[in-house]
Amino acid sequence: MKVKIHTLFQYLLDTTEAAPDCVLGLSLARSPRLGAFMDALDPDLSLDWNGQDFRGLPALRDHVLAQSRLEGVCARADVLITAGAAEANYLAIRQLVQPGDHMVIERPGWPQAAVLGQAIGARIDVVDRHEAEGWRLDPEALAAAVRPDTRLIFLTNPNNPTGRLMDADELAAVAGIARRVGAWLLVDEVYAGLEWEGVRAPSIAGIYERGITTGSVSKALGLQGLRTGWLICRDPGLVMDAVILRENSSEIMNIMGEVIAEIALRPERLGPAIQAARGEGRATLDRLDAFVRATPGLAWERPQAGLIGLAHLPDGIDGDALARRLLGEPWRTFVIPGSAYGMPRHIRLGVGGGPEVRLDDGLSRLADCLSRWPG
Numbered sequence: 051m052k053v054k055i056h057t058l059f060q061y062l063l064d065t066t067e068a069a070p071d072c073v074l075g076l077s078l079a080r081s082p083r084l085g086a087f088m089d090a091l092d093p094d095l096s097l098d099w100n101g102q103d104f105r106g107l108p109a110l111r112d113h114v115l116a117q118s119r120l121e122g123v124c125a126r127a128d129v130l131i132t133a134g135a136a137e138a139n140y141l142a143i144r145q146l147v148q149p150g151d152h153m154v155i156e157r158p159g160w161p162q163a164a165v166l167g168q169a170i171g172a173r174i175d176v177v178d179r180h181e182a183e184g185w186r187l188d189p190e191a192l193a194a195a196v197r198p199d200t201r202l203i204f205l206t207n208p209n210n211p212t213g214r215l216m217d218a219d220e221l222a223a224v225a226g227i228a229r230r231v232g233a234w235l236l237v238d239e240v241y242a243g244l245e246w247e248g249v250r251a252p253s254i255a256g257i258y259e260r261g262i263t264t265g266s267v268s269k270a271l272g273l274q275g276l277r278t279g280w281l282i283c284r285d286p287g288l289v290m291d292a293v294i295l296r297e298n299s300s301e302i303m304n305i306m307g308e309v310i311a312e313i314a315l316r317p318e319r320l321g322p323a324i325q326a327a328r329g330e331g332r333a334t335l336d337r338l339d340a341f342v343r344a345t346p347g348l349a350w351e352r353p354q355a356g357l358i359g360l361a362h363l364p365d366g367i368d369g370d371a372l373a374r375r376l377l378g379e380p381w382r383t384f385v386i387p388g389s390a391y392g393m394p395r396h397i398r399l400g401v402g403g404g405p406e407v408r409l410d411d412g413l414s415r416l417a418d419c420l421s422r423w424p425g
Contacts, residue, residue, distance in 0.1 A: 053169040056161040058390035061373070068377050070384040072412030076402035077358050079244075079327035081272035090313045099302050104293055106131025106280070107308045113315035114280045117243070118263060123256040130281045130292050131303050131311075134274075135240045136162060138264035138281035141292035143202065146234055147172050151201040156187060158211055158360065158391035160238055163204035172201075181362065184351050185214035189223045200233040207251055208241040211391050211398050212360050213353020215245060218252050225258035234288075236262040240279075241356030243270040243324050244331055248354065255282040262288065267311050269357060270327050271320075272402075278303065278311040331357055334401035334409065341413045342399070345420065350399070358400040360388055367423055369397050381415040 055063075105111065111129040115121050120128075132138040139162055147153060149171035155163045157176045167174045175195040179185045187205070196203065205224070207216045216224070221237075228235040237254040242265060254261035266279030283289055296302075313319065335353065342350050347364025363369060369387035376383045388396025403409075 051169045051171055053165060056165045056390070058161055058386065061387060061390060065377055065384065068382075068384070070377060070382050071408060072383040072415060073403065073407040074383060074385045074409065074412045074416060075358060075398045075400035076407050077400050078269045078274050078402045079272040079357065080330060080402070080404035081274065082323075087310050087313050091309065095305070095309065097305055099305055102302065102305065104297070104302055105129065105289075106303055107312055110308055110312040110315065111280075113312060113320075114265075114282065116317070117315055117320060118239075118253045118255070118265065118282060119250070120253055120256045120263075120282065124282055124284055127286065128255070128282055128284050128289060130289050131308060132264075132279045132281055132292075132296070133277045133300060133303065134268060135238055135264045135266040135279040137296070137300075138266075138279050138292075139163065139204075139236065139238060140166065141295050142234075142236055142262050142264070142281060142283075142288065143167065143204070144170070145288070145291040145295055146202050152197055152199050154192065154195045154200055154203045154233075156205055156209070158185075158209070158388075158393050159204075160206050160210045161391065163236075179209065179212065179214065181351060181360075185209060185212040187214070187216060187220070187224070189220070189227065192224065193227050196227055196231055196233065198231050200231050202234045202236060203228055204236050204238075206238040206240075207254075208239075208245070208353070208355035210238065210241060210356065211358050212351065213241070213246075213356040213358065214351070215248055215354040216251055217248060221251055221254060221257055225254065225261060228258060228260065232260070234260045234262060236264065239263055239265040240269045244328060244357060245355040246332060246335060246353065253282065255284060259284055267314055269402075271314055271323055272327070273311065273314060276307040276311055278307040330404075331401050337409070338399055338401055338413070341417075345417055347420070357402040358398055360391070360393055360396040361399050363395055363397060364420065364423075366425065367420070369394050372397060372419070372423075376416060376419050381419050383412045383415045383419075385416070
C-alpha cells in the first residue's frame with residue numbers, strides 16, 4: 051500500500067514558504083555552527099565511503115552506547131548509525147511488521163509508526179494518553195491493547211509531543227507486557243538527555259532482549275541537519291535486517307555527518323553541550339510556562355522532559371484554524387496544530403532554538419490573536 055502523508059508533514063509542506071517572523075514550537079536546541087567543529091576536522095578526510103563500516107564509524111557507535119548508558123550491556127555490534135531516528139524507526143518497522151501483523155501505538159505520539167503501519171497493512175490498536183492524567187501511559191490500557199499475536203509496540207520516551215517521561219519502573223512494566231507475548235518494543239528516545247523533572251530513563255535496549263532504542267543528535271544537540279541517528283538492539287538478526295534494508299535505499303550513512311556527530315558526542319564536548327541546552331531550555335520553558343498560565347483559556351501539562359509540549363486551547367477554538375490564522379497577517383507566527391498528533395483542540399509549543407525564533411514576540415502575537423478570536 052502507498053505511504054500516505056501524515057498531518058504534521060502536510061502542514062509543514064503547506065507552510066514552508068510562508069516565511070514567518072516568529073516560530074512557536076521549534077523542537078530542537080539551538081544549532082551550533084560548522085565552525086565549532088573545524089578544529090577537530092581533518093582536511094585530508096576522504097569523502098569516499100568505500101572501506102567504511104556499513105554500521106557506522108566504530109568510535110561513533112561507542113559514543114552512542116556511552117551516552118545511552120548502555121556500555122557493558124550492549125556491544126558496538128548492536129548499534130547501527132542511521133539517517134536520524136526517523137530512518138532507524140523506518141528500518142525496524144519495515145523489517146519487523148508484515149501485512150496483517152498487529153501493532154500497538156500511543157496517542158499522542160510520533161505519527162511515523164501509524165503511517166508506516168497503515169502502508170504495510172498492519173492491524174493497529176491505539177493506547178490513548180489522557181491530559182487529565184498528566185499524559186501518563188496507563189500500563190493497564192497498554193496491557194489490554196496487546197494481544198498474543200502483537201508483533202510490535204511503538205512508544206516515545208520522553209513522549210513526543212507532550213514531554214511526559216516514563217521512569218525505570220514504568221519502562222520495566224512496559225517491557226514485561228511485551229515479554230509476555232514476545233512482542234518487539236521500540237522506544238524512540240530523541241529527547242533523552244533533556245529532563246526537567248527526574249533523571250534520564252534507562253534505554254529499553256538494555257532492559258528487554260527485544261527492545262529497540264532509537265535516537266539522534268538532532269534534538270538535544272541541535273544537529274538536525276546532520277541527519278545522524280541510531281538504532282540499538284541486542285538481537286543481531288534485527289540489526290542485520292536493518293542493514294540489508296538500508297543497503298537497498300541509501301546504502302550507507304554520509305561520512306561528514308558521521309564524523310561531525312562523532313566529534314559532537316566526544317565526552318569533553320557532549321557534557322558542556324548538553325548543559326548549555328539544558329540551561330537555555332529550562333529558562334525558556336519557565337517563560338513559556340508563565341505565558342500559558344497567564345493566558346485566559348490556555349492550559350497545559352508542563353513537559354517533564356524534551357523541548358515541546360501540547361497546550362489546550364480555549365473553548366471554541368480549533369488548533370488548525372488558529373495555526374493558519376496566526377501564520378497570516380498581522381501576526382506571521384508559526385505554530386504546529388495539535389491535529390498533527392490527533393489532538394485538534396491543542397497546539398504544539400516549543401522551547402527550542404535561539405534568539406532567531408523570536409519567542410517573546412511570537413507569544414505576544416499568539417496572545418493578541420487569541421484575544422481577537424471571533425466570538
